[in-house]
Amino acid sequence: METLIGLLVAAPLLGAGVLLTGGKRLDRVGHWIGTLLALLSFVFGAVLFINMLGKAADARTLNSHLFTWVPVGGFQADVGFQLDQLSMTFVLLITGVGTLIHIYSIGYMAHDERRRRFFGYLNLFLAAMLLLVVADNYFLLYAGWEGVGLASYLLIGFWQHKPSAATAAKKAFIVNRVGDIGLSVAIMLMFTTFGSFAFNQVLPQAQQASTTQHATITGIGFMLLLAACGKSAQVPLQSWLGDAMEGPTPVSALIHAATMVTAGVYLITRSGAIFNAAPDAQTAVVTVGAVTLLFGAIVGCAKDDIKKALAGSTMSQIGYMIMAAGLGPIGYVFAIMHLVTHGFFKAGLFLGAGSVMHGMNDEVDMRRYGGLRKYMPVTFVTFGLGYLAIIGFPGLSGFFSKDKIIEAAFAKGGTEGWILGSAALLGAAITAFYMTRVMLMTFFGEQRWQPDAEGHEPHPHESPSSMTIPMIILAFGSVFAGAFFSINSRFVHWLEPVTGHSEGDSPISAGTVTGATMVCLVVGVGIAWLIYGRRPVPAVAPRGSLLTRAARRDLYQDDFNHVVLVRGGEHLTRSLVYLDHSLVDGVVNGTAASVGGLSGRLRKLQNGYVRSYAVSMLGGTAVLVAATLLMRAV
Amino acid sequence: MNPANYLYLSALLFTIGAAGVLIRRNAIVVFMCVELMLNACNLAFVTFSRLHGNLDGQVIAFFTMVVAAAEVVVGLAIIVSIFRSRHSASVDDANLMKL
Numbered sequence: 001m002e003t004l005i006g007l008l009v010a011a012p013l014l015g016a017g018v019l020l021t022g023g024k025r026l027d028r029v030g031h032w033i034g035t036l037l038a039l040l041s042f043v044f045g046a047v048l049f050i051n052m053l054g055k056a057a058d059a060r061t062l063n064s065h066l067f068t069w070v071p072v073g074g075f076q077a078d079v080g081f082q083l084d085q086l087s088m089t090f091v092l093l094i095t096g097v098g099t100l101i102h103i104y105s106i107g108y109m110a111h112d113e114r115r116r117r118f119f120g121y122l123n124l125f126l127a128a129m130l131l132l133v134v135a136d137n138y139f140l141l142y143a144g145w146e147g148v149g150l151a152s153y154l155l156i157g158f159w160q161h162k163p164s165a166a167t168a169a170k171k172a173f174i175v176n177r178v179g180d181i182g183l184s185v186a187i188m189l190m191f192t193t194f195g196s197f198a199f200n201q202v203l204p205q206a207q208q209a210s211t212t213q214h215a216t217i218t219g220i221g222f223m224l225l226l227a228a229c230g231k232s233a234q235v236p237l238q239s240w241l242g243d244a245m246e247g248p249t250p251v252s253a254l255i256h257a258a259t260m261v262t263a264g265v266y267l268i269t270r271s272g273a274i275f276n277a278a279p280d281a282q283t284a285v286v287t288v289g290a291v292t293l294l295f296g297a298i299v300g301c302a303k304d305d306i307k308k309a310l311a312g313s314t315m316s317q318i319g320y321m322i323m324a325a326g327l328g329p330i331g332y333v334f335a336i337m338h339l340v341t342h343g344f345f346k347a348g349l350f351l352g353a354g355s356v357m358h359g360m361n362d363e364v365d366m367r368r369y370g371g372l373r374k375y376m377p378v379t380f381v382t383f384g385l386g387y388l389a390i391i392g393f394p395g396l397s398g399f400f401s402k403d404k405i406i407e408a409a410f411a412k413g414g415t416e417g418w419i420l421g422s423a424a425l426l427g428a429a430i431t432a433f434y435m436t437r438v439m440l441m442t443f444f445g446e447q448r449w450q451p452d453a454e455g456h457e458p459h460p461h462e463s464p465s466s467m468t469i470p471m472i473i474l475a476f477g478s479v480f481a482g483a484f485f486s487i488n489s490r491f492v493h494w495l496e497p498v499t500g501h502s503e504g505d506s507p508i509s510a511g512t513v514t515g516a517t518m519v520c521l522v523v524g525v526g527i528a529w530l531i532y533g534r535r536p537v538p539a540v541a542p543r544g545s546l547l548t549r550a551a552r553r554d555l556y557q558d559d560f561n562h563v564v565l566v567r568g569g570e571h572l573t574r575s576l577v578y579l580d581h582s583l584v585d586g587v588v589n590g591t592a593a594s595v596g597g598l599s600g601r602l603r604k605l606q607n608g609y610v611r612s613y614a615v616s617m618l619g620g621t622a623v624l625v626a627a628t629l630l631m632r633a634v
Numbered sequence: 635m636n637p638a639n640y641l642y643l644s645a646l647l648f649t650i651g652a653a654g655v656l657i658r659r660n661a662i663v664v665f666m667c668v669e670l671m672l673n674a675c676n677l678a679f680v681t682f683s684r685l686h687g688n689l690d691g692q693v694i695a696f697f698t699m700v701v702a703a704a705e706v707v708v709g710l711a712i713i714v715s716i717f718r719s720r721h722s723a724s725v726d727d728a729n730l731m732k733l
Binding site: 611614 | 656
C-alpha cells in the first residue's frame with residue numbers, strides 16, 4: 001500500500017515529463033495521455049482511500065520513507081510520504097476535480113495548437129500539489145509548494161503571446177515568492193528550534209514547548225501565515241489572483257478549486273499544533289481571514305468580467321477557510337469541509353463560465369451576455385446549482401459548510417467572536433448579492449450580445465459533452481457533498497484524529513445562526529434582484545458610487561502596491577545605490593588614491609643616481625653603527 | 635709608535651674615499667675612491683691585528699685584496715662598456731633603470 005503513495009505522485013509527474021519532452025509526435029494523443037495519468041492517480045487515491053476506510057480511526061496513517069535526500073551532519077532532509085485523513089481528503093479532491101478539469105480541457109483547448117504542452121503543465125500542477133499534501137516533512141512540502149508556484153506561472157502565462165497574460169504570470173510568481181520567503185524562514189526556524197523538519201517531530205514538540213520557546217513558535221506561526229497568504233491570495237498578498245484570470249479558464253478552475261489556493265489552508269491546518277501554541281499568530285490568522293473574506297466579496301460585487309467576479313468570490317471563500325483554520329480546534333475540520341465543498345462548486349462555476357465564454361466568442365464582459373439560459377440549458381442548470389451552493393441555499397453543500405464556519409466564529413467567544421461572526425454573516429450577505437448579480441447578468445434579462453472585435457456575431461450554443469459531463473458531475477458534488485459530510489457529523493469524525501476537534505460554546509444557538517444566515521441570504525439576493533433583475537442591465541457600466549469605483553479597481557490594491565512597495569522599493573534601491581557610490585566606493589577609492597599618492601611620493605626616492613643610493617647606504621650604515629654603539633653604552 | 639695614529643689615518647682615508655664616492659661623477663674616480671675605502675679598511679684590520687696580537691686581521695686583509703682585485707676586473711669592464719655605448723663615464727648619465 002505504501003508504494004501506491006509514491007505512484008500517486010509519480011503518475012502525473014511521468015505525464016508531465018513525457019508530454020513536455022515528447023515533442024510533436026505526441027500532439028495527437030497528448031491530451032489523452034495527460035488525462036489518463038490524472039485518472040490513474042485518482043484511481044490510486046481511491047484504492048488508498050478504501051484501504052484506509054478499512055482500518056481503525058486512529059491507525060489510518062500510512063508512512064513511507066523513500067530515501068534520504070540531503071544528509072549533511074545533523075541536517076537530514078528525507079523524501080518520505082505520510083498519508084493520513086487530512087492528506088487523503090486533499091488527494092481525492094486534487095485528483096478528482098483535477099481529472100474532471102483534464103477531461104473538460106480536452107474540449108475547451110481543442111483548437112489550441114499547444115494543447116499537448118497545456119496538458120503537460122496541468123499534470124505538473126497535479127504532481128506538485130500531490131507532493132505538497134503527501135509529504136511527511138516541511139522540506140519536501142516546500143518542494144511541492146515551489147512546484148505549484150512554477151506550474152501556476154506556466155499556466156497563467158500559457159497564452160504568452162498576450163502581454164497581459166505574461167505580466168499576470170510574472171505578478172503571480174513574484175507575489176508568491178514573498179509568501180515563499182515566509183515558508184522558508186519558518187522551516188529554518190523549525191530546524192534551529194526543534195532540530196527537524198518532520199511533521200511527527202516538529203508538531204508534538206511544538207505542543208509541549210517550554211515558555212522560552214513561545215516567542216519562536218509565534219514567529220514560526222507568523223511566517224507560516226505569510227506563506228499561506230501568498231499561496232491562498234489573502235490580504236495583503238491577494239493582488240495576483242484577479243490577474244491570474246488571464247490564464248485559460250480550466251486553469252482558473254484548477255487554481256481556485258483543487259490546487260494552489262487551497263495549499264495555504266492545508267499548511268495552516270497541518271501546522272495546527274504550532275498555531276494552537278501561539279495564540280497571537282492565531283489572532284493574526286483570523287484577522288487576515290476576516291479581512292479577506294470581506295475584501296474579496298466587495299471586489300466581486302463590482303467586476304463586470306465574469307471570471308474576475310468569480311476570482312473575488314474565491315478570495316472571499318478562502319478567507320472563510322483561513323478564518324476557520326485560525327479559530328483552532330473548533331474550526332480546522334470546518335475549514336477543510338468548506339474547502340472540499342468549495343472545490344466542487346467553484347470548479348463547477350468556473351467550468352460553467354468557461355462554457356459560456358466558449359459559446360460567446362471568448363467574451364468575458366457580463367454586460368454583453370444576458371438571456372443565455374435558453375441557449376445553454378446544461379450550463380445554466382449546472383452553473384445555477386453551483387450558484388445555489390455557494391450562496392448557501394438550504395440543503396446544498398455550501399449551506400452546511402459555511403453555516404458551520406459562522407457558528408464556529410461565534411463560538412470563538414468574547415468580543416472577538418462577535419466581530420468574526422458578524423464579518424462572516426456580512427460576507428454571506430455580500431456573497432449572495434454578487435453571485436445573484438453574476439447569475440442574473442449572464443443567464444437572465446434581455447440579450448445584450450455584441451459582435452466581437454472582428455465583427456463575428458455571437459451564436460451561443462451548448463458546449464460539447466466533454467465539457468458538460470465534468471460540469472454535471474461537479475454539480476452533483478455541489479448539491480450533495482455538504483449533506484453527505486454532515487450526516488452524523490461524518491466529516492468531523494473522519495478528520496478528528498488528525499486535526500483534533502472541540503465544540504466551542506457559542507453565545508447564541510446554532511438555530512439562531514442559521515436563521516441569521518438565511519436572513520442575510522435573502523437580503524443579498526433581494527438587493528441583487530432589485531438592481532439587476534427588475535431593471536434592464538445597462539450595456540455600459542454606469543459610473544457608480546465611490547465604493548463601486550474603488551471595488552472595480554480591486555479596492556486600489558495595485559495602486560497601494562505601486563505607491564508603497566514599488567515606489568518605496570525604488571526609493572530604497574536608489575538611496576542604497578547612492579550610499580554604495582558615495583560611502584562604500586568612497587572608502588575603497590579613497591584607500592586606492594591614498595596608496596597611489598603615497599607611492600608617487602616614494603617613487604621619487606628612486607631617482608636613478610648612484611650617489612644618492614650611496615648616501616642612503618652610508619646613512620644606513622651610520623645609523624646601524626650608531627645604534628650598535630648606543631646599545632653597547634647602555 | 636702609537637697604534638691609534640694608524641687608526642686615525644685609516645678613518646681619514648675612509649672618509650676621503652666615502653666623500654669621493656658621494657660627490658664625484660666620473661665613474662673612474664668613484665671607482666678609485668671605493669678602492670681607497672677598501673684599503674682604509676685593510677689598514678684598520680692590520681692595525682687591530684697588531685693590537686690584539688693575533689693574525690685574524692691580516693688574513694682578512696688578504697681576503698679584501700683578493701675581492702678588490704676581482705671587483706676591479708668586473709667594475710672596469712662595466713665602466714668601459716658603458717663608456718663605449720654612451721660616450722660618457724659620468725655616473726649621473728647611467729640612470730636608465732629608474733621609472
